Amino acid sequence: MKLLALVTLALLAGPAPAATVLEYAEAKSLADADEASLSPQQRSELRASQAALLASGTAACSTPVPDLSALVVVMELDAQGKVVRTWLQGNSPLAICLRKHAAARWLSVPPRAPFYASIEVSFTK
Incomplete structure (x- = not known):
């Protein structure tokens, strides 16, 4: 009986709200807009935290045979x-x-949340 009551309550409550589904292109567009909206000071702080993340990431992810494919x-x-x-x-x-x-x-504290940022890496030969 208790199980039936719980199931009934769950059904009456309706579906759980779904998280916003973003594709890569939408997320990248949001990142470009959010980064462009920053003040010079905020942009400098974000770039410093992105550079630190990239430095630690490339150190952690290095391989004997590097792949020089671009990535974002x-x-x-x-x-x-x-x-x-x-x-x-x-x-x-x-x-x-x-x-x-x-x-x-973590990156620098953003001026609002959610906030989107990106790291773009390309190599030249």
């Missing part, structure tokens, strides 16, 4: 700067590793 990691930040979601353009081992590395990191 887009990150959604919460109010404290914690990376809460990521999107990836690129499928090299470095790209995949950097995405995983970024997913467990």
